[in-house]
Amino acid sequence: MAILDWIYPKKCLGCGVWGSYICLSCQRSIKRRGDGLRYEGVIRQAIKEIKYRGTYDLVAELVSIWNPQKPSGEILVTAVPMWAGKERKRGYNQAELIARCVARRWSKPYAELLTRVRETRPMYGLSKVERKENVWRAFRVNNQKPQIGKVILIDDVWTSGATMRECTTELKKAGWGVVEGMALAS
Numbered sequence: 001m002a003i004l005d006w007i008y009p010k011k012c013l014g015c016g017v018w019g020s021y022i023c024l025s026c027q028r029s030i031k032r033r034g035d036g037l038r039y040e041g042v043i044r045q046a047i048k049e050i051k052y053r054g055t056y057d058l059v060a061e062l063v064s065i066w067n068p069q070k071p072s073g074e075i076l077v078t079a080v081p082m083w084a085g086k087e088r089k090r091g092y093n094q095a096e097l098i099a100r101c102v103a104r105r106w107s108k109p110y111a112e113l114l115t116r117v118r119e120t121r122p123m124y125g126l127s128k129v130e131r132k133e134n135v136w137r138a139f140r141v142n143n144q145k146p147q148i149g150k151v152i153l154i155d156d157v158w159t160s161g162a163t164m165r166e167c168t169t170e171l172k173k174a175g176w177g178v179v180e181g182m183a184l185a186s
């Protein structure tokens with residue numbers, strides 16, 4: 001047990017048992033969807049916890065449960081960016097925390113390739129067309145001279161794919177050959 005666990009003991013978000021954020025018993029109830037986890041139950045709670053309360057060490061636990069498959073070859077890991085104003089207010093971008101954790105796990109480099117140039121509305125409740133318009137030209141690529149061909153773009157929750165598509169379009173315009181999107185939950 002680490003010293004910090006004595007000072008800030010962890011409690012299961014699902015059942016309240018002490019020891020970790022998601023206990024082994026609650027881990028067994030987690031269902032997978034595609035490459036990620038289903039956005040429901042304890043996973044939904046855990047992502048909200050990261051978003052609104054900034055529980056950093058929960059990120060490592062979640063990524064370890066997700067256990068995303070390491071892609072072969074030379075890759076660069078990046079995250080769907082948050083608008084700077086929002087990030088300043090929150091203090092961090094949860095997609096970036098997840099992406100950095102994945103990169104460390106894979107022993108692959110992480111780079112901040114994208115910037116969100118304007119504030120966008122939350123995707124929840126928007127139609128397909130509105131979602132596309134909402135993120136249209138909302139991102140800018142920071143690095144125009146790619147050294148590595150393949151980018152793994154990571155987000156916390158996959159809602160409609162509109163954000164991932166828009167980011168992918170911009171990265172490809174900037175010369176990145178292959179872009180693969182991955183989300184912890186959907």
Ligand SMILES: [Zn+2]
Nearest residue numbers: 012015023026
């Ligand atoms: Zn539990």
